[in-house]
Amino acid sequence: MNDSEQESQPKGAPLPLASEVSTSYINDGEHFEMTIKFAPEKHSQSWLFRDDTTFEDLLMALGHQWPEYDFLKSKAIVEKRQSPPSSSSTTKTKSLLKTPDDDALPMQLYAGNSLRFMAPKKSALESLHAASASIAKREAALQAQRRMAYKGRPAPTSSQRTDSDTRFTFQTIRPLPHLPNPSRSLSFLNRLASDPGIRTAMRSHQFTVGLLTEMDPGQYTASNHEGTTRILGLNRNKGEVIELRLRTDAYDGYRDYKTIRKTLCHELAHNVHGDHDRQFWDLCKQIEREVERADYTKNGRVVGGEEYEYGPGPVNELPDEGEEEGMVMDHGGWTGGTYVLGASDAVPSPTSAESAGLTRREILAKAAEERMKKASGPKQGSENEDGRRG
Structure with missing residues (x-):
């Protein structure tokens, strides 16, 4: 590529693929390389960028490449994280990028990384x-x-309770229309929203959630040599949106109702506490106990003048998957970002002060977080050439 061809390209536009450019051109100090992955189009190739490229520039380039997708609503997960040669060892980079929070972020910070994009079709x-x-x-x-x-x-005598139900509830319930049978997912979400235990807990803690929806399992499942990672739920901005994993990985059935309800209890606790600290776990267990008390029945229980039965779930509903490998609730409330979940087969001994007093479930969650941090790359300290910590 000659100088006139370089100058004709707009600022931040990706240069030709690395395979089309000589090694001396790649290493001339004025450009850097990243691997761009976009599963819907089966795309995984190296791109070259100018040093002044920002995240907004990259989104514009992706929008030109695949105009049928809305990259203004996309997210980018950083994989195979490594520090670029020119960066300081103290530079901190994010594991998930999204607009508009990261529009001005220099992409040079992620030189040599792989960015996996998720974007909805328009x-x-x-x-x-x-x-x-x-x-x-x-x-x-x-x-x-x-x-x-x-x-x-005559007006009902339980008007005060009705007002509380109206205020402390899920303001909008919505399935994903592009997945099979969205009406069934809507019924499942309505069942959760009307669950007497969930309603009681939301009134008790004065929780209001803007949108209750399902998540696409395909976008929140990842596999590698260590196993399969599945995200079960997300809470964005302390109750703005709660997403729940309703479906199986193959989209041919629905997961166990009580397991999903337990995930919802976990996500409701993130309305108050973002981190998985002692306060979060205490609140989470309190909500779970409140919900279970409302489910303390053999054939049903009358709550507020209405009878609710907890019989078998919908057809194709699977057994409790909560103990399966890779099934972890989440890694904290999502405020301007998210956390990718995983699990570890080994449970570390709680020898540090930070782990003291935690239950096995809490230690498993903490071990999953540490595993994902290790998988995303070194944070501090040195690393040997074979990838082991020094």
């Missing part, structure tokens, strides 16, 4: 908005019918 977003509008329209019509049916009847 057509899927349009379908989601259309489905949400249709659901809202039907709900408004049903509410109008209820008002007409109850017009003139």
